[in-house]
Amino acid sequence: MSKTIIIILFLIVLIAGCLETKDSWPATIGESTLKEAGWAGAGAVQKQSQTQNVAGTTIKINTAVMNYRDDVLAMNITRQLQKLSGITQEQASDASQFTSQLITMRLVLPGGISLPSEMMNKIIASQLEQMASQNKIRDFHKTGTSKIMLAGGKETNVANYEGYIDFEGGSIKIRGIMAAWPDSGSNIIVFGVTHWEDIVITPRQGKPVSVVIDGEQESTKIIKLIRNVN
Numbered sequence: 001m002s003k004t005i006i007i008i009l010f011l012i013v014l015i016a017g018c019l020e021t022k023d024s025w026p027a028t029i030g031e032s033t034l035k036e037a038g039w040a041g042a043g044a045v046q047k048q049s050q051t052q053n054v055a056g057t058t059i060k061i062n063t064a065v066m067n068y069r070d071d072v073l074a075m076n077i078t079r080q081l082q083k084l085s086g087i088t089q090e091q092a093s094d095a096s097q098f099t100s101q102l103i104t105m106r107l108v109l110p111g112g113i114s115l116p117s118e119m120m121n122k123i124i125a126s127q128l129e130q131m132a133s134q135n136k137i138r139d140f141h142k143t144g145t146s147k148i149m150l151a152g153g154k155e156t157n158v159a160n161y162e163g164y165i166d167f168e169g170g171s172i173k174i175r176g177i178m179a180a181w182p183d184s185g186s187n188i189i190v191f192g193v194t195h196w197e198d199i200v201i202t203p204r205q206g207k208p209v210s211v212v213i214d215g216e217q218e219s220t221k222i223i224k225l226i227r228n229v230n
Contacts, residue, residue, distance in 0.1 A: 020110060023047075024064040027104040027188045033228045037221045038072025039102070052119060062108045068225070070100035070194070073218065077199070080211045086203035087169070094167035095201060095211060098135065098174075100194035100218050103127075104229050112185025120180060124189060128161070128178065131191055137163040137174060148179070151228050156181040158223070162196060170201040175215065177222050183230070190229055192222035 026045045034040060046065040051058050077099065081092045105127070107115060115123070132140040140163035148158050161176030175196040180189040195218055199211040 021049075021060040021062050022108050022112070022185075024062040024106050024108040024186065026064045026066045027106040027183075027190070027229050028066060029068065029102075029104070029225055029228055033225065034068065037225060038070060039068050039100075039221070039225065040071050042067040042069045042101075059110050064106045066104045068102040068104075070218070070221070073195075073213075074099035077211055077213075084201070084209050084211075086206045087201050087209065088204065091167065091169050091201055091203075095170060095172070095199050098165060098172060098195075100192070100222065101135075102190065102192040102222060102225055103131070105189045105191075106183075107187045107189070108185070109187075114182040115187045120187065120189075124178065124180065127189065127191060128176070131176070131193065132163065135165060135174075135193065137165055137176075137193075139163050140176065148223060148227060150181070150226075152230065154181060158226070169203065170199060172199050173197040175219055177219065177226070179226050188229060190226050192226065194218040194222055 024047060029039075048063050048065070050061050050063070052061060053059075074096070078096050081087070081096055084092075087095075107123070109115060128140070131137075140161055143160045143162050145157055145159050147155055149155055156179050159178045161178070163174055163176065165172040165174060173196045175194055177192040177194075178190065180187065182188075194215070195213040196215040198213050200208050201210070202208045
């Protein structure tokens with residue numbers, strides 16, 4: 001949607017006196033889908049509000065954020081680490097701290113208007129930067145895009161990213177997956193991050209050892225979860 005059309009829409013909403021922003025509600029994944037993938041919710045819904053200036057008018061954007069994590073992968077990594085010899089307790093702890101994660105964010109604007117692309121890009125860039133910082137991801141960069149069909153029949157773009165998480169004696173190559181689409185008078189943004197290759201650890205003595213990760217399988221799980229966000 002062009003910036004000019006967005007400004008006209010906001011002016012119409014302003015004239016109609018409908019600049020009240022409804023409370024946001026979480027974009028969720030059904031329990032059966034989570035259970036099948038070995039995932040679970042991580043923490044409670046986080047609600048926030050922020051303001052943006054559009055066409056000289058300050059508007060309020062309400063958001064609701066949910067976090068999910070791959071518990072089965074976390075347990076698999078821990079089991080493999082327990083069988084490795086030569087690595088330090090600190091290395092094992094560092095390697096086990098990261099598992100696949102998914103963040104869903106629903107944004108609500110006044111009158112249920114969809115976000116302009118410029119604002120959407122700023123929010124996405126901010127969230128990607130925050131996610132990379134929180135997970136200590138370096139060299140986080142976009143590698144390509146593709147399309148997927150959501151469970152409700154809507155097609156949306158998916159952007160792929162890659163980067164690395166370093167720790168003492170090892171590193172984790174990760175893949176980031178992002179998608180966004182309008183939904184029921186709101187906008188949904190989804191960010192996923194998972195292992196992309198085996199975790200390679202170099203002991204202080206001896207040859208490097210690996211925790212085996214099926215990166216393609218983990219990415220497929222995240223895509224399936226994204227398809228079922230509503």
